[in-house]
Amino acid sequence: MFSRNRIELKSEEQLRHMASAGEILNEALDATVAAAAPGKTTSELNDVFAEIITARGAKPNFLNYHGFPGYICASVNDEVVHGIPGERILRAGDVLKIDGGCIIEGWHSDSARTLVLGSAAEGTADEQDERLSRITEAAMWHGIAAFAQAKGTGEIGEAIEDYVSSQPGKPLGILEDYVGHGIGSEMHMAPDVFNYSTGMKGAKIRPGMALAIEPMLTRGGIETKLLDDEWTVVTSDGSRASQWEHSVARHADGIWVLTAADGGAEKLAPLGVTPVPIPAA
Numbered sequence: 172m173f174s175r176n177r178i179e180l181k182s183e184e185q186l187r188h189m190a191s192a193g194e195i196l197n198e199a200l201d202a203t204v205a206a207a208a209p210g211k212t213t214s215e216l217n218d219v220f221a222e223i224i225t226a227r228g229a230k231p232n233f234l235n236y237h238g239f240p241g242y243i244c245a246s247v248n249d250e251v252v253h254g255i256p257g258e259r260i261l262r263a264g265d266v267l268k269i270d271g272g273c274i275i276e277g278w279h280s281d282s283a284r285t286l287v288l289g290s291a292a293e294g295t296a297d298e299q300d301e302r303l304s305r306i307t308e309a310a311m312w313h314g315i316a317a318f319a320q321a322k323g324t325g326e327i328g329e330a331i332e333d334y335v336s337s338q339p340g341k342p343l344g345i346l347e348d349y350v351g352h353g354i355g356s357e358m359h360m361a362p363d364v365f366n367y368s369t370g371m372k373g374a375k376i377r378p379g380m381a382l383a384i385e386p387m388l389t390r391g392g393i394e395t396k397l398l399d400d401e402w403t404v405v406t407s408d409g410s411r412a413s414q415w416e417h418s419v420a421r422h423a424d425g426i427w428v429l430t431a432a433d434g435g436a437e438k439l440a441p442l443g444v445t446p447v448p449i450p451a452a
Contacts, residue, residue: 178362179355180379185278186420186429186449189355189381192229192280193418193429196273199223200284200430203243203271207286209263213245217256220271229273232281232358239402244270244283246403251387251395251412252349253402263289264296266304268414272358279358281383282430283416299341299390300411306343307388307413310334314351314366314384315419315435316442319426324373324382327351328365331386344393346412349404351385354418378423385416422449 181189203220221242224231231242239255246254246268247261254268261267270283285304289295310331317330335343351364362374366386391410398405406412418429425447428435434446 177360178353178374178380179360180377181355181381181420182379183422183450184452185355186379186381186422186427187452188276188278189280189418189420190427190429190449192273192275192278193282194432195224195227195229195275196271196280196282196430197432198227199273200269200271200282203269204284204286207261207267207269207288209261209288211261213247213254213256213259213261216245216269217241217243224273229275232272232274232279236358242271244268246270246412246414248411249406249409251346251389251404251406252414253404255400255402261288264300266300266411266413268412270414270416277356279354279356280430281354281358281416281418283385283414285413285415302340303343303388303390303411304413304415306335306338307386308415310366310386310388311384311415311417312435312438312442314386315417315426315428316439316444318376318382318384318419318421319444321376322372323375324362324364325369325371326373327382327384328373329368332367335386335388341390344389344391344410346387346389346393346395348393348395349387351383351416354381354383376421378421381418381420381429383416383418385414387412387414420449422447424450
């Protein structure tokens, strides 16, 4: 989706700009997630995000993208992606996906998180929704870990699917209509990054490549439909969905998660991967 044919390879200087954009995005998402609570509207969360990236001197990349009206996508429950922030009031038990991005010196960042409002332990959320988000996030990290050593992008999707299918309990659906993508001087670029095994090697991975790795899982089927607003994507069967995403760079010395505060070190350590910072100028 939204991809182009040319695969852009970035210089270290360009990757450093992307890392700056990722640092600001991580801060903005932290604040937006912290502000999310029952009684808040998704529009209020949009304002929190906008205030931070503006104060940090970054530009939004979602706002007015093909006419999109928000700084973030805020998708609730069966809304998978591209939900428009508005006057919807959040409630305990909601599954909220916040997807955002920003630009520094012409270079993009893109990241998403799922938040379950409430707690199953306290009776204010569904434990299956918490499981859905937990598995989706872990699947993303398995895909990122694969990117560290992969020869082709197909290995990322294989790692994601292998992890999801290995989990005990009711199987989860991996969306096929919406996939990850390259990122750099534009938000959506080649190559497409599938979240499942396609049986193909995919694009050759080389230093200077940056990818947005973003599995989207559902508690039910994988069929989706587009609402009348021509943006919001929902599951056809009404099942709840989760989305997690990070922008990740592969450079000459290793990988660096551009939109994580520590470059992904904490989450990648159990998977045997040590991220390497992009060399300083």
